[in-house]
Amino acid sequence: MNPRHHLDETTVVGWAAGTLSPEMAAVAATHLDVCRHCRAQLAAAEDVGGALLEQQHPPVADEARARELRARMFAALDDDPDGRGAPRRQEAGPAPGELPRALHGYFGRSWRSLRWRWLAPGVRMVRATRTSGHSLILLRIDPGKSMPLHSHGGAELTQILAGAYEDELGHFGVGDVADLGPDTLHRPVTTAGGPCICVAALDAPLRFPGFFARALQPLVGL
Structure with missing residues (x-):
């Protein structure tokens, strides 16, 4: 990877x-x-x-x-921009369907066995309940789905576990992380193939410029 x-x-x-x-x-x-x-x-x-x-x-x-x-x-x-001094070997990541070790305490070992909450056509979510007050969620988004245009009330850190999406910042595939601040405005669109599975941590609610998305925000809790 x-x-x-x-x-x-x-x-x-x-x-x-x-x-x-x-x-x-x-x-x-x-x-x-x-x-x-x-x-x-x-x-x-x-x-x-x-x-x-x-x-x-x-x-x-x-x-x-x-x-x-x-x-x-x-x-x-900045002294080692290419990562040549890495202290550990590169790992291949978890097996298909298995969640990374750092997420086991929040979601268990596999995303396949989770009870996904419906958010919108082709979009499902699981929210971790044992948190410090910040949001930690898993998203499962079908191919070809567009998320609403949004920015961030604070920091958002999203890691792609399966599938991929594209937005104003580029193509994000398995292993990529989106480390975003409040100035980022983007509209992720999932690519063809399998569903896009990602884990996201947010320290503040998202900001939606569109009226319809803002109206639904209290229902989805993001």
Whole structure:
């Protein structure tokens, strides 16, 4: 597996610092399991972060120093852009129908045995109930379906587990992650073939510019 869309640097640093929510961390871990490039980025962030913290005498005490530490960690992430220093071998991912390990505690081992909730023609969802307050959902979308145009009230992290979709940002296939912020406006359309299965963590509700989608939003809870 060779993903073309990767975790944002802020997400990698958040993972290294342990500041991601459990839901965001679960999706990030799902991507890290199959992405050599992002594992290398994570290793760089952890190495630099650990070294810098050891050099703090006394520890970081003000906001300006914290910003300097963050900037130096970002700079280190750029030193290995091709992921050649990856600490682990690239993995093939789970077997067809099996969910990644990081999602077992939320959804079980297989998406095939889940009870999917109908959202719209060709669109079904399962929401994790054991969460910290942020949303963690699985989506199953039939081929050729278009999702409503939307932006994000906060961060959204989506990992593709099966199938694919295309939007204004490009083609997202198995292993790719969409690491999106509040400025992203897009309309995903699933491609031909099998259904698109993806897991998404959201820290705020979506924003729909269309009246009809906004009217349905309270019913779907996204």
